[in-house]
Amino acid sequence: DEILNNNEDITYYDRSRDIYDDCVEYICSEFEESSLYLPAKVNSVLEYGRPTKGAALALVARVRLIHASDLFNGGRSARTYFGSWTRKTDGKHYIQQTYDPKRWAVAAAAAKRVMELQQDGLPMYRLHTVEADEKTRPLPINVNDPDFHKPFPEGAAGIDPFHSYLDMFNGETVMNINPEFIWARSSSQVTNYTKHSFPVANGGWNGMCVTQKVVDAYEMVDGRTINTASDEYPYDETGFTNERKELYREYYLNTNVYNMYVNREARFYASVGFSEGFWLMGSTSDNTQKNLTVTYYNDSPNGKSGAPNPDDHPITGYVLRKYVNPIDAWAGTAARRIDKPFPIIRYAEILLSYAEALNQIEGESFTVEVDGQSQTFTRDISEIKKAINQVRYRAGLPGMQDADLADATAVMNRIKKERMVEFLYENRRYFDVRRWGDYEASESEPIKGMNTAGTRDTYYQRVVPTSYRITNRVVNRKMIFLPIPKAEMLRLPSFDQNPGW
Known part of the structure; x- marks a missing residue:
């Protein structure tokens, strides 16, 4: 981080770019520091939309998950998309080309910290639910999940899954008392x-x-x-x-x-x-x-x-x-x-991010320091199941069982689909398919x-x-990062353009 003067000659501002990993660490450190000074809650309707401590820490969890994902963590797509993107001043890769499995543990720790936030001895955040009534659709009768008919969150009973989901978005639930919205704004x-x-x-x-x-x-x-x-x-x-x-x-x-x-x-x-x-x-x-x-x-x-x-x-x-x-x-x-509100980040995302991060920790355990405490993370099936199943039970669906969780690749595919439907039109899918390295394959499918x-x-x-709105669609790997304007690049000879432009 460097504070620059604002009245210097243009050559004063010419400098090389930071690599992606350094940017991630800087962003997370800023969120971490801001969390020390932000309020735990914003209860006033007039102040609703202002960030809180939970919002800062939830964004750390989001950034850490992105940082651990294939596109930015030395995976196949990192090598495919960014293998030749190096800094011209020293030849260093902007995106790491060597896989670091510990990043998944760091992402899991960041999500778990949000899950464990409390206020007055109670969880700060939980999934939004509406109690079942006489018009709630009965739960299906042919489900093998032994916990399915337990009261939510251990099962799917006692809530109306339709209104538990919909009422968050259509203005029916008062936004500033919704326990699932970690950060949202009325717009x-x-x-x-x-x-x-x-x-x-x-x-x-x-x-x-x-x-x-x-x-x-x-x-x-x-x-x-x-x-x-x-x-x-x-x-x-x-x-x-x-x-x-x-x-x-x-x-x-x-x-x-x-x-x-x-x-x-x-x-x-x-x-x-x-x-x-x-x-x-x-x-x-x-x-x-x-x-x-x-x-x-x-x-x-x-x-x-x-x-x-x-x-x-x-x-x-x-x-x-x-x-x-x-x-x-x-x-x-x-x-x-x-x-109506727009959810910037909600608790369901934290749960699914936690499950994804744990699922990707394969073959060993990793110890991570969080707020001065050491935590060890492995691919813990019970923890993965608990996180995913809360989201599924809220939707009125049976939970995943141990047998469903045996294969990490299969679980990852389930998480991808779960995120697609759970966060429909919440501005998540665009970034998810890119961080997973699925952009070209997914976006090239005919609509x-x-x-x-x-x-x-x-x-x-x-x-x-x-429709021309579909036939004129462009799918190109250089669209992962959009270009920096040419006028800016001409002012900064040492600054590298995004790949492909």
Whole structure:
């Protein structure tokens, strides 16, 4: 760290870049120091969004996990992406090319410290839950997890998984008392952006899409995948529902819903809007603008040819509903929207990061100093299971068992999928696929959705949309780090450009 004068000749500012590892250590040291002076909690609504001690330490945990990941820790992708990126002043690699397994223990320690924060003898953070009521969907009956029917957090009983998840994002839970939000902020942009999800029929733009890949990643209600669905809760890509059900309080599964969307986990219904979906829009008193069944077929009012603007249709046939409150409406008398928070970092991320870090510690143990105390970390299956299963139980899903945790690669793949659905539209996936080294493989997959160019008879089939928004997409490894502006590079001859630019 160096403090520079601000009135010197341009040559005074010319200097070489620091390597990535040094930047990580500096960032973490700054967060560590700030945590000593930040308040434990911000309880006032007016001050909500200001960082706390927990926020600083949680960001240390996030940075440490990134630092341990394949792209930045001498793994295959570190060598592939950054093998030739060296500092011209001394030839040193900007990104370490030798794997350091201890970094995973450091990441685990950083996450565990957040998990152990307390206030008044109680945990500072925990997963957000809403108690079950008479309208809560019953837990599945065919689950082998012996702990599944225990009260949360030891099992999935006693909570409503749909509202435990959704109410964090749609403004239903008062944000400054949500125990899961380690750092979040209230923003009119979140509320206003829901217009991109809303149907044209209610003043929206139908444009904030979800891909078929994400839809397929959501599990069945009993924790099976769509490819291993059970007889009790089958998955079917033929036929439609023949009755209307209130799956959860204020969430209805309509008649004529495609069977692909039946028997899915709670987070699916909380997050994804699909054709024949029911939208309450409860704030408006205009009966023509509320309680709408929305379809995205080509010839429907919200479809490709039915919308007034040809761009106002979901090109994948799915929209994001995660931030939509049943009261929200964009058209009609007295239409209004509930204020909503955006989670910068929440406790579920800490749990899954802890599980990931422990899972990657293979073959040996590592001792790490945390706040003057020595802690030893190994690939502890019981700890991994406890962390992952809290997130799964909150979603109403069975937990992972010891047999599921035997293979570290298989567990890592489960964690990747869990993070994809749990943090949908929370600004995590972009960075996750890069740190894992999955960027090119993942982003090169064709984006798929339903056939929005078809009528109802041909709509329900997986296709690659032809929209220019998809066909013009660029996937290039140099996009891992975006370029430093040329004007700045000309001012600093000793400063190296990002690789590929």
